[in-house]
Amino acid sequence: MRRYLKLHSIDEAKFIVNNYIDKLKNEIEEVDLFNAIGRVLAEDVFSDVDIPPYDRAKMDGYAVKAEDTYEADENNPIELKIIDSLKAGEIKDIEIKNGECVEIATGAVIPKGSNAVVMVEYTEKKDNKVLIYKAVPPMENIQFTGSDIMTGELVLRKNTKLTPRDIGVLAAIGRNKVKVYKKLKFGIISTGNELISPGEPLKFGKIYDINTYTLASYIKNLGYDFEFFGISKDDVEDLKEKIKKALKKCDIILLSGGTSAGVGDLTETAIKELGGEILIHGIKIKPGKPTIIGKIDNKLIVGLPGYPTSCLTIFDVLFGDKKNVVKAKFPLRYISAKGRVEYLPVILVKHKNGYSAYPITKGSGAITSLSEADGYIVVEENKEILENEEVNVYLFGDVKVGLNIIGSHCIGIDLILKETNLMAKTINVGSLGGLLAIKRGESDISGIHLLDEKTNEYNIPFLERYNVKDAVLVRGYIREQGFMFRKEFNFKTIEDILKNIYNLEFINRNKGSGTRILFDKFLKENKINPKEIKGYNIEAKTHSAVATAVAMKKADIGLGIKTVAEQYGLGFIKLADEHYDFLIRKERFNDEDVKKFIEGLKKVKLPFEKPENCGEVIWEN
Numbered sequence: 276m277r278r279y280l281k282l283h284s285i286d287e288a289k290f291i292v293n294n295y296i297d298k299l300k301n302e303i304e305e306v307d308l309f310n311a312i313g314r315v316l317a318e319d320v321f322s323d324v325d326i327p328p329y330d331r332a333k334m335d336g337y338a339v340k341a342e343d344t345y346e347a348d349e350n351n352p353i354e355l356k357i358i359d360s361l362k363a364g365e366i367k368d369i370e371i372k373n374g375e376c377v378e379i380a381t382g383a384v385i386p387k388g389s390n391a392v393v394m395v396e397y398t399e400k401k402d403n404k405v406l407i408y409k410a411v412p413p414m415e416n417i418q419f420t421g422s423d424i425m426t427g428e429l430v431l432r433k434n435t436k437l438t439p440r441d442i443g444v445l446a447a448i449g450r451n452k453v454k455v456y457k458k459l460k461f462g463i464i465s466t467g468n469e470l471i472s473p474g475e476p477l478k479f480g481k482i483y484d485i486n487t488y489t490l491a492s493y494i495k496n497l498g499y500d501f502e503f504f505g506i507s508k509d510d511v512e513d514l515k516e517k518i519k520k521a522l523k524k525c526d527i528i529l530l531s532g533g534t535s536a537g538v539g540d541l542t543e544t545a546i547k548e549l550g551g552e553i554l555i556h557g558i559k560i561k562p563g564k565p566t567i568i569g570k571i572d573n574k575l576i577v578g579l580p581g582y583p584t585s586c587l588t589i590f591d592v593l594f595g596d597k598k599n600v601v602k603a604k605f606p607l608r609y610i611s612a613k614g615r616v617e618y619l620p621v622i623l624v625k626h627k628n629g630y631s632a633y634p635i636t637k638g639s640g641a642i643t644s645l646s647e648a649d650g651y652i653v654v655e656e657n658k659e660i661l662e663n664e665e666v667n668v669y670l671f672g673d674v675k676v677g678l679n680i681i682g683s684h685c686i687g688i689d690l691i692l693k694e695t696n697l698m699a700k701t702i703n704v705g706s707l708g709g710l711l712a713i714k715r716g717e718s719d720i721s722g723i724h725l726l727d728e729k730t731n732e733y734n735i736p737f738l739e740r741y742n743v744k745d746a747v748l749v750r751g752y753i754r755e756q757g758f759m760f761r762k763e764f765n766f767k768t769i770e771d772i773l774k775n776i777y778n779l780e781f782i783n784r785n786k787g788s789g790t791r792i793l794f795d796k797f798l799k800e801n802k803i804n805p806k807e808i809k810g811y812n813i814e815a816k817t818h819s820a821v822a823t824a825v826a827m828k829k830a831d832i833g834l835g836i837k838t839v840a841e842q843y844g845l846g847f848i849k850l851a852d853e854h855y856d857f858l859i860r861k862e863r864f865n866d867e868d869v870k871k872f873i874e875g876l877k878k879v880k881l882p883f884e885k886p887e888n889c890g891e892v893i894w895e896n
């Protein structure tokens with residue numbers, strides 16, 4: 276059995292990478308101005324010219340002696356003789372005397388004897404004379420030699436990352452080349468027989484290559500170069516060929532996939548067969564444990580894990596830029612990986628008391644773990660439980676703001692948002708989770724559908740039981756909840772399901788979801804022990820996740836709404852009509868966005884029945 280896991284610390288891995296990069300980064304090269312953008316200057320840049328190099332006109336008009344114009348105003352123009360004209364770039368040996376002027380274009384050299392320019396708008400030309408309607412003080416409309424940049428002046432400092440504006444300065448002083456630090460070039464190779472490139476038709480058993488594109492984009496964003504050497508088959512020879520090509524052209528080679536202990540995992544073998552050495556295989560981090568760091572011919576080669584989120588997280592940890600940090604409250608309970616530092620992606624919710632950070636728990640196999648995240652929190656190696664505490668969130672970029680819609684998931688919300696063009700963060704934590712998020716002041720709007728078993732009434736009894744304050748409940752729509760199953764089962768009635776209930780493989784919903792409550796009530800009423808239901812403990816977080824599991828035969832049956840069952844081509848038998856209502860924080864009730872949402876609720880065509888009082892307040896406290 277192959278054992279790769281003598282786990283190294285994150286610091287050890289960073290140390291190796293930083294050492295290598297720092298050396299490379301100190302190498303200097305010269306680039307021309309077209310290729311200087313984003314590069315880091317390796318020299319102080321001084322100007323050896325004055326900018327502008329001569330006194331020049333800032334406006335089109337007439338170069339004059341200012342004192343000649345002092346008497347002029349709108350009603351009493353003075354008259355000057357035009358002795359010549361000057362365009363930009365034109366050189367003439369002329370000098371004006373009192374009573375004279377020269378017609379001049381913006382950018383032209385100011386003629387001798389002149390100390391001001393009158394804009395053409397304040398003049399009237401008559402043959403070789405001009406009437407001046409405005410007095411100008413000396414220096415008016417003239418840009419003097421060196422007033423922008425003086426000879427000998429330091430214009431750009433070493434270590435400046437060049438912007439388009441800086442490149443303007445370089446051009447202005449006549450530099451066509453500058454010394455910059457070497458730009459790292461990464462070679463990218465993705466590995467796996469299952470990978471195909473985006474754009475190709477998807478065949479069964481294949482997936483699109485994600486890592487090549489996330490890595491390339493990240494590298495570009497950091498200002499580095501990359502070259503893609505293609506997707507390698509799970510074949511040592513193919514992989515070695517690609518690595519050899521990359522070694523010739525790049526400073527750092529990134530492989531993704533093929534790092535863990537499986538049969539197709541060839542990275543380690545390829546590095547060794549090419550005469551390289553493995554420095555690290557296995558880091559105490561989650562995600563990204565199987566990461567490999569090695570060297571071939573003194574070039575760094577990093578084997579990133581195949582899972583897209585693991586892959587990008589490790590790249591970020593090893594090569595990424597510094598992150599902004601905000602403090603946030605972690606409102607839920609989370610059990611972290613033991614013995615590894617966990618980089619947990621979170622969605623940030625901004626509210627009046629600051630930020631709350633909701634974890635994304637889809638795991639490292641899902642690309643949306645990162646695409647939905649605003650940042651991550653770092654859970655230290657020896658910390659096992661995160662609960663109701665303050666955390667530091669390392670931000671990927673700006674935090675997107677909009678309505679916070681935290682609660683039960685419904686496609687009705689997606690439709691309303693789409694039609695109203697509202698920006699929103701939707702976080703699916705179930706109805707009860709939504710109710711609690713309203714209480715904590717995190718959620719603006721929470722979709723809830725909670726059935727009270729005693730009264731058979733939806734939602735309101737829960738608001739009272741949980742002592743919800745400073746909130747209003749707005750009537751939403753009616754959803755048909757029921758059993759979703761593949762059509763092959765051919766169930767016609769609830770009785771048919773009850774007859775087969777112990778043979779069916781169920782998929783349940785998460786605790787705290789309205790659908791879960793409904794299922795438990797159904798079992799209780801029919802005197803069925805949940806322990807005897809197969810799959811009772813397997814939980815999905817959304818209606819669509821239940822439908823997917825059933826459609827893909829991972830389960831036979833589950834509870835969800837009719838609209839979703841139809842979307843997935845599943846059979847459906849109704850169990851109950853339920854009220855899906857919206858709990859809204861009072862202080863936000865009159866905000867434009869919230870009003871727009873409620874308008875949308877009333878007007879947008881939804882695949883649900885809307886009661887007469889849809890969009891109206893039905894409870895408030």
Ligand SMILES: Nc1nc2c(c(=O)[nH]1)N[C@H]1C(S)=C(S)[C@@H](COP(=O)(O)OP(=O)(O)OC[C@H]3O[C@@H](n4cnc5c(N)ncnc54)[C@H](O)[C@@H]3O)O[C@H]1N2
Pocket residue numbers: 465466467469470482483484485486487531532533534535536537540562563564565579580581582583585639
């Ligand atoms: N027996 C063990 N199995 C696994 C372990 C382990 O410790 N023991 N670790 C797991 C962890 S954690 C990770 S992370 C992955 C790392 O796997 P590999 O680096 O070997 O990568 P693959 O097996 O090739 O791929 C994993 C997964 O990711 C998909 N993939 C790969 N490349 C891409 C790509 N470019 N774009 C999109 N998706 C990609 C691939 O299809 C797999 O589904 O190993 C676990 N297993």
Ligand code: MOO
Pocket residue numbers: 560561562563564565580582585586639640
């Ligand atoms: O280390 Mo894996 O990357 O946990 O998912």
